Amino acid sequence: MVRILEKYQSKSITPVDDYECTLSDELIKAAKDLLGETSEIRDKCLTEFREWIWNNPRIEKCRMDSKFLLRFLRINRFSMQHAKECFERYLILREGIYGCDWFTNLDLNRSGLQEVLNDGLYVVLPTKAVTGETIVLVRCEASNPSHKDAGNIAFCVSTLVMETVFEEEENQIRGYRLILDMSKVKLSHYFMFSFSTWFRILKHVERTFTGRHISCSIMGLNPATRFISNLIIKNMREKMRRVVSCLSGPQELDFLDTKYLPIDLGGEYTIEQLMEPLKKTLDSWKDLFLRYSEMKINRKYYTDAVLKCDSGTLHHTLENKSAKLLTMYPDENENN
Known part of the structure; x- marks a missing residue:
């Protein structure tokens, strides 16, 4: 063998x-x-x-x-x-995705990344759901839209954290639960990328995400962000829409003991306490993360639409010759 x-x-x-x-x-x-x-x-x-x-x-x-x-x-x-x-x-x-390097530059020392990590954009909670799944909290306010590279850094942190979550076989099998805290999100957060880029990213992530998404709980939407979020949810695949719920606050999270949340969400943990184990895990992975930039496709085989990740190309498989997604x-x- x-x-x-x-x-x-x-x-x-x-x-x-x-x-x-x-x-x-x-x-x-x-x-x-x-x-x-x-x-x-x-x-x-x-x-x-x-x-x-x-x-x-x-x-x-x-x-x-x-x-x-x-x-x-x-x-x-x-x-x-x-x-x-x-x-x-x-x-x-x-x-x-042209202009985005959130997968090809997974350097833990890149400018601005440690700051976003320390602010707790992504937090893996120190408890499991009552049904056994890992819980990931996304504190959207921790991404600073005024930073010139805010979008790339946010997605880079997302890739770093979720790659480590999916690496655990238990998470591959049981799945995970996501909590999105949108309570302090402003419209400027949505403009870190153009809406067309957001749409392309989200539609492709739906198809390539390797985590079993058990639930997605969105908290703290205001009228403006609720409108945009509802538009995004409406354009999700039915499979994804079924697991999304909008909550008024952490008191409605019935699948975990809320004492494990950050203090600002009614829990008992500081962001520093929550981030310490995750940062150690990320550090242990840093050499492999740097090698992710070596993963390559042969671009000559794909049409421009596929390379630009146009959402329309997702209607067909790559091997469907009649769809003409490949050049050879x-x-x-x-x-x-």
Whole structure:
């Protein structure tokens, strides 16, 4: 097996490993019940996934370690067709939004990033939901829209934090819950990107997100931000809309003990206390994060619309020849 895995290494930025299951019996059962995962299905799909990446000329470099690939297999319940599409769109999105470097510059020391981290834009709460999921709190006020690079930094922090959350196999299986605190958000926060860029990002993130989104609780909307948020929710896929709820405040969060929230939301923790473990986790990942910029697609294979992440391209799969999303196919290589 080791010799077979070595074949893929030249295309991977991480060691290509033979998956070793360290899940508890409870998680093994949950994975089977929720995702249809068994050891036989998992091993078969990992092998097929790697072979597809290896033979796909559109993908030049990526992560091919088991835990990373399982994120795409699990979120798509081991449907290879959907996992492959999700994976390739993931790579395109993070290289394809022009003017944005929130995936290709995951440097923890980049200007302004530590300030946003310290202010607690993203917080992983030190408790689980009553049903067992990890809880991520997004304090939208912590992103300063007056900063010249505010949008990129905010999405960079989002990528850094959520990559670490999804790396945990328990989170891949059980899913996670998101809380958005919008109580101090101003209209200027929405103008960190153009609305067309926001729309492209959000529509693609819907398709490439590798976390099982159990719930999204939005708190503190004022009339102006409620209008915009409702417009965004209206344009979400039905699957995403079903998990979104708008709450008046933290007292309506019935899936956790609110004492674990920050003090300004009625909890007992300072932002510094909440951020300390997350910052240690991010620091332990810093070398790999810097290597994310090495993940590359071969841009010549895609149309401009795909590379610009136009939302209309999501209506078809990349392999649908009639949709004309690719400029050439593998069987045409020898002629190009």
